[in-house]
Amino acid sequence: MRPLAGYRSGMGRPVTLVQLADVEAAAARIAGHVVRTQLVPWSDGDRDRPLWLKPENLQVIGAFKIRGAVNAVAALDPEARARGVVTHSSGNHAQALALAARRHGVKAHVVMPTTSPAVKVEATRALGADVTLVPPAERATRVAELVAEHGYTFIPPFDHPDVIAGQGTIGLEIVTDLPEVATVLVPVGGGGLVAGVATAIKARAPQVRVIACEPELAGDVADSMRHGERRVWPVDQTYRTIADSLRVSVGELTWEHIRARVDGVLTVSEDAIRAAVVALATRARLVAEPGGAVATAAYLEHRADLPPGPVVAVVSGGNIDPALLASLLAG
């Protein structure tokens, strides 16, 4: 990665942004370890703005996170591989890193909050990871202790160049499969996905608009864009959105990519998110988690505001509680 000449972050430190070559290297590393997902047409889109879905809910572990995790593990040098990796996550990144590590014969340790659903803890253990449960406030400290004690490499859920580069492979695939695409809608939580996708697309096809999509109730990226600097929303505010995977605020590194490369942000209501989960299930026959449906919700709520031309919405994950899906479908 080359530092951008003269480019400085909001915090005054020079920032090195991920480049197209990093995403291309990631694509080579993850091939064979992930599903090369295929665009699915949406049947009742706008005539001038037909919609395609990038179904990362059909990805290994049911979410795009495996891409960044595999890239980060595969990029480790032999010494680091021998020592192992660690992360903290209660969500899709926990299973993604566990599986990526197992595939590469690397030891994985995942620190999860004691509030995690037992099913997620068991799923992470089933993939071969050691799991330590700690009170939510102690996660970062515990990770630091494990790094100091065992020499593990910390692979965070989004704020890491190899993770961003891995998620960016989705952008490469979109412009390869649909060269005429005009707009790409991407859910944003921590920002690894949209940072990577924008990196790939703005380098390969700069005319394509990349739009971050988030719940109004976790609208920290819209807030950050309005103010020209990163704004973090406290979780006691963002927990109100149904889109649990997007409650986290954008990271420092991902924010620098977003402000340099993302064209805009759309926020969506809770009603639109719920309606999008139902529409994906009934009209596209895809099961999406609420956070995974936010880009589709943005299309359904705001498509009249998009420029003409084909639109791709990334369906970023499908790990929804079956009882929640049942209640949404029952109306």
Add this chain to the structure above:
Amino acid sequence: MRPLAGYRSGMGRPVTLVQLADVEAAAARIAGHVVRTQLVPWSDGDRDRPLWLKPENLQVIGAFKIRGAVNAVAALDPEARARGVVTHSSGNHAQALALAARRHGVKAHVVMPTTSPAVKVEATRALGADVTLVPPAERATRVAELVAEHGYTFIPPFDHPDVIAGQGTIGLEIVTDLPEVATVLVPVGGGGLVAGVATAIKARAPQVRVIACEPELAGDVADSMRHGERRVWPVDQTYRTIADSLRVSVGELTWEHIRARVDGVLTVSEDAIRAAVVALATRARLVAEPGGAVATAAYLEHRADLPPGPVVAVVSGGNIDPALLASLLAG
């Protein structure tokens, strides 16, 4: 199509079976009109018999039926195209033929039973077809009248060589995408899908086993195979299965393909079908209708009886009543 030398049907008439060349011609005709669906890996399959899904629920109109319908319409000569097509169906074939006809600028007329859900009637009309509602017993008569009156070509839901050849393109795609496949599991109702898939696979890769899968409560193919002749089960018996799209019995022409080319049949319980719909939604993030989940149910219930090697289960459709999906997910 060449008649099979010396091959005679159970009814004593010589039978012309669909050949590989017909399926290859169908593949060329339907390219660009249908989704080239991609195999999706199932994460917790048997180690010796890993499972892949062929997700035709992601197909245009949410079911494989569009393949046969497009092939049949595209194969019409100009005079027949100018006159139009007719069918009777209350299911996926109605919308498939309506859409196929519209794509080719051909008039379509669909005879539907008065018992059809209004939503299916409206969906068929929305695709540009004329719809006539008649009492269920009068469907065939009404089609014959329309053929006599307007010179329409009758495109039945399954018992037609062009329809079988169109569905067979799924078999070509499976052996192209997974050459090491050992077993292919295919839902069977009228039999157009399994007849076509077996035709393609037995010609291209004769070592692959093609297994028809059906509900025990609509077990006419198992019954027919046991007796060496086609057995029709009355609908007042088969209506008891939740797999509404498989309640119809196998056709005359499709049966001749099945007995010549299909290696076996597996029947599944209603509990297994319900469990497969839930497993597809929660573990593969795919919405399947009960009939579309029957091959997956056969894998989950009978995989220990399958030969070792990779298995493909065709998920044939995803048009399930949202309220039914909700109640299955709620348990």
